[in-house]
Amino acid sequence: MTTATTGRRSGLGGWSGRTIVGVVLAIFVLFFVIPIVWLLLATTKSARGLIVRDPFAPGGLSDLRANWHQLFAFQDGAVTTWVANSALYAVGALVITLIASIPAGYAMALTRFRFRRLLLILTLIVMLIPNTALVLPIFLELNTLGLIGSPLSVILPMSFFPFGVYLTYIYFSTSIPRDLLAAARIDGCSEFQVFARVALPLAAPIVALVAFFSFVQSWNNFFLPFVMLPSSDGYPIQVGLTSLLASTPAFNPSSAGTQSVQLPTLALATVISVLPVLIVFLFSQRFLVAGMTAGGTKE
Amino acid sequence: MTALEQTARPAALARRRPGGRKRAGGRSAMSYGFIALYTALTVAFGIVPALYALYLSLTDADGGFAGLANFTKVVGDFRFLPAVGHVAYFLVLWLIALVVLVTVLAIAVHAIRLRWLGSGLRLIFYLPGALAGASSVLLWLFLLDPTASPVGGLLRFLGLSSFVEVIVPGHLPLIFAIIAFWTGAGGWIVIMYGALNNISAEVIEAARIDGAGPVQIAWRIQLPMLRKWISYMGIMSLAAGTQLFVEPQLLSQASNAIVPNDYSLNQLAYQYAFQQNDFNGAAAISLLLLVIALALSAVFVLRGGLFETD
Numbered sequence: 001m002t003t004a005t006t007g008r009r010s011g012l013g014g015w016s017g018r019t020i021v022g023v024v025l026a027i028f029v030l031f032f033v034i035p036i037v038w039l040l041l042a043t044t045k046s047a048r049g050l051i052v053r054d055p056f057a058p059g060g061l062s063d064l065r066a067n068w069h070q071l072f073a074f075q076d077g078a079v080t081t082w083v084a085n086s087a088l089y090a091v092g093a094l095v096i097t098l099i100a101s102i103p104a105g106y107a108m109a110l111t112r113f114r115f116r117r118l119l120l121i122l123t124l125i126v127m128l129i130p131n132t133a134l135v136l137p138i139f140l141e142l143n144t145l146g147l148i149g150s151p152l153s154v155i156l157p158m159s160f161f162p163f164g165v166y167l168t169y170i171y172f173s174t175s176i177p178r179d180l181l182a183a184a185r186i187d188g189c190s191e192f193q194v195f196a197r198v199a200l201p202l203a204a205p206i207v208a209l210v211a212f213f214s215f216v217q218s219w220n221n222f223f224l225p226f227v228m229l230p231s232s233d234g235y236p237i238q239v240g241l242t243s244l245l246a247s248t249p250a251f252n253p254s255s256a257g258t259q260s261v262q263l264p265t266l267a268l269a270t271v272i273s274v275l276p277v278l279i280v281f282l283f284s285q286r287f288l289v290a291g292m293t294a295g296g297t298k299e
Numbered sequence: 300m301t302a303l304e305q306t307a308r309p310a311a312l313a314r315r316r317p318g319g320r321k322r323a324g325g326r327s328a329m330s331y332g333f334i335a336l337y338t339a340l341t342v343a344f345g346i347v348p349a350l351y352a353l354y355l356s357l358t359d360a361d362g363g364f365a366g367l368a369n370f371t372k373v374v375g376d377f378r379f380l381p382a383v384g385h386v387a388y389f390l391v392l393w394l395i396a397l398v399v400l401v402t403v404l405a406i407a408v409h410a411i412r413l414r415w416l417g418s419g420l421r422l423i424f425y426l427p428g429a430l431a432g433a434s435s436v437l438l439w440l441f442l443l444d445p446t447a448s449p450v451g452g453l454l455r456f457l458g459l460s461s462f463v464e465v466i467v468p469g470h471l472p473l474i475f476a477i478i479a480f481w482t483g484a485g486g487w488i489v490i491m492y493g494a495l496n497n498i499s500a501e502v503i504e505a506a507r508i509d510g511a512g513p514v515q516i517a518w519r520i521q522l523p524m525l526r527k528w529i530s531y532m533g534i535m536s537l538a539a540g541t542q543l544f545v546e547p548q549l550l551s552q553a554s555n556a557i558v559p560n561d562y563s564l565n566q567l568a569y570q571y572a573f574q575q576n577d578f579n580g581a582a583a584i585s586l587l588l589l590v591i592a593l594a595l596s597a598v599f600v601l602r603g604g605l606f607e608t609d
Contacts, residue, residue, distance in 0.1 A: 017513065017514070021407050021410065024403070024404075024407065025404070025407055025408070025420065028400075028404060028424070029420065029423055031481070032423050032424055032426070032427055032481065032485065033423055034449060034450070035427070035438055035439070035442055035449075035481070036426065036427065036430075038441075038442075038449040039438055039441070042441070042447075050447055051446050051447055055448070055449035055451070056449065096336075099336060100336040100337040100340055101337055103332075103333035103334070103336075103337075104333060104334045104336070104337035104338075106333060107329075107330040107333035107334050108334070111329070111330040111333070112330070113330040113331060113334070116330075119334065119338065119341075121600065121601075122341065122345070123341075124596075124600045125593065125596050125597050125600050126341070126345050126596075128535065128538070128595075128596035128599060128600060129538060129589070129592040129593055129595075129596045130538050130539040130541075130542045130592055132539075132542040132544060132565065133538075133542060133585070133588055133589045133592040133593075134344065134345065134348055134349070134589070135585075136352070136565075136568055136569070136572060136581055136582070136584075136585040137348035137349055137351060137352035137582070137585055137586075137589065138344055138348040139572070140348070140351060140352060140355055140572075140578055140581070140582055141347060141348045141351045143578075144351075156340070156343070156344065157344045159340055160340040160341065160343070160344040160345060162341075162345075165337055191329035192329065195333070216429075216431075220431035220432045220434075221432070222432035222433050222544075222545045223544055223545065223565075226548075227569070238432050238433045238434065239433070241433045241434065241437055242433065242549060242552060245437065245440075245549065245552055245553055246552055248553075250444070250446075250447070251440060251444075251462070251553040251554070252552070252553060252555060253555070254555065263441070263447055266437065266441075267441065269437075270430075270434050270437045270438055273433070273434045274429055274430050274431075274434045277429045277431075278426075278429040278430075280429075281425075281426060281428070281429040282426075
């Protein structure tokens with residue numbers, strides 16, 4: 001389907017051209033890979049080992065265990081709270097996102113109502129603005145309402161996920177045969193039954209995709225919880241990282257004290273902060289890439 | 300400004316709806332039920348905050364009409380123009396890197412015949428996208444600290460022997476551009492790759508028969524066909540880049556304020572709200588940023604032809 005089917009002769013500008021391309025690709029592979037590999041190795045070293053030993057020599061399990069204990073002992077187990085908060089916010093937002101956006105995308109694709117086109121264009125425009133652009137305005141709004149600091153002050157704004165609605169809209173308007181829904185209606189299904197019993201089961205892949213994107217976006221969100229949640233008890237792990245950073249003498253010499261955090265411990269915190277997302281990325285690459293390039297495939 | 304957010308959006312680009320227009324049905328009561336929650340969220344966290352920020356930006360602390368006073372105040376703030384300069388410098392570096400390198404890498408990866416190698420490379424480029432926000436900045440703090448960095452030798456070779464020397468203000472736009480590129484480029488490479496797959500094999504074959512080499516094919520066929528995707532990437536990245544916040548914020552914290560905490564526009568808005576308790580000034584800056592983002596997005600949605608609005 002691509003150039004792969006044609007002869008060898010058509011390589012990238014012959015031998016020398018291919019070498020240049022190979023070298024460029026190799027340099028960028030190193031650029032993208034080295035930081036991640038190094039980060040994973042850093043969690044298995046002691047603070048001294050991290051500096052004096054070869055950067056790519058693996059450390060030991062005992063050092064990993066020590067780093068683990070130091071991390072979870074920080075501020076009496078604050079890290080556990082932060083990870084639990086992240087899970088609460090991301091899962092809470094995911095559930096509301098699905099309840100709100102799957103029916104909305106369905107209705108916009110397969111039914112007619114007033115202001116449908118307006119809602120669609122609004123969805124597109126908001127979907128394309130960076131989500132940080134609305135953070136301070138939402139803060140000012142919720143501050144007036146006195147909602148700052150509550151978990152809902154992050155969960156509800158995260159649940160407003162126009163991209164999920166658009167994905168669902170595209171899916172229903174291109175992939176569900178209208179005759180199927182008409183047949184269900186003739187068989188006596190109510191409108192709600194048509195959605196719940198016929199359309200929804202067929203939309204399982206898109207529900208999963210919306211759920212994934214919503215989860216990743218909420219889990220990684222920094223600016224919104226940073227602004228909305230003043231108390232450390234409410235931090236998600238992404239914001240909690242800043243507390244750990246502030247207590248790392250290597251970066252912040254004034255912080256040396258009983259609660260100080262060593263570099264490998266901070267590295268471990270970084271790994272833990274991305275672990276759920278990293279695992280999903282690794283194990284669902286095909287699925288993800290298929291979703292991201294859905295528009296780029298041939299009709 | 301996470302990679303995923305930007306890259307996820309074209310998921311549904313350029314899809315064409317097969318059938319024609321539908322019959323207008325009498326099913327609208329149910330439709331309103333289906334869109335109710337989403338509409339409520341749109342109003343509560345899209346429309347109302349934007350209008351409220353507009354209201355705040357036009358009033359003073361006591362709620363009286365202030366005209367454009369808040370805007371003249373923030374624009375006249377001695378920190379405003381430097382912040383604009385910082386963000387602009389960062390954007391120039393980042394956008395050039397994105398447009399040039401993403402296109403080159405996508406075309407190079409696309410030219411690879413071995414299936415496993417091509418998909419493996421795409422995964423490698425894409426994986427850093429999982430480290431968004433604070434996590435990727437933290438990782439890069441390690442990498443930029445010559446004492447711990449795996450590329451400490453390279454940093455010292457460049458004459459940088461301490462963390463403080465690395466993060467002098469002149470280096471920051473480049474550093475932020477590298478961080479943003481590292482996290483975000485992979486997603487765009489995957490998208491460009493998908494777009495390259497879309498170019499029909501017959502066109503490429505015809506060019507080859509006419510004697511075009513791979514470089515000419517890339518320059519005369521692949522590049523023009525990628526143009527709308529490249530402009531999409533540029534516009535989205537421009538909008539996202541103006542929002543620069545987490546990178547300078549964390550670096551400011553890690554550097555004991557060698558990096559100022561009002562380096563970017565969003566940080567300045569944050570300072571107005573949280574240090575000066577001047578919500579009207581904060582609203583004015585966020586409104587300026589919001590208008591830029593909205594304008595870029597609206598132009599693209601209404602004129603770009605990449606999205607289906609039937």
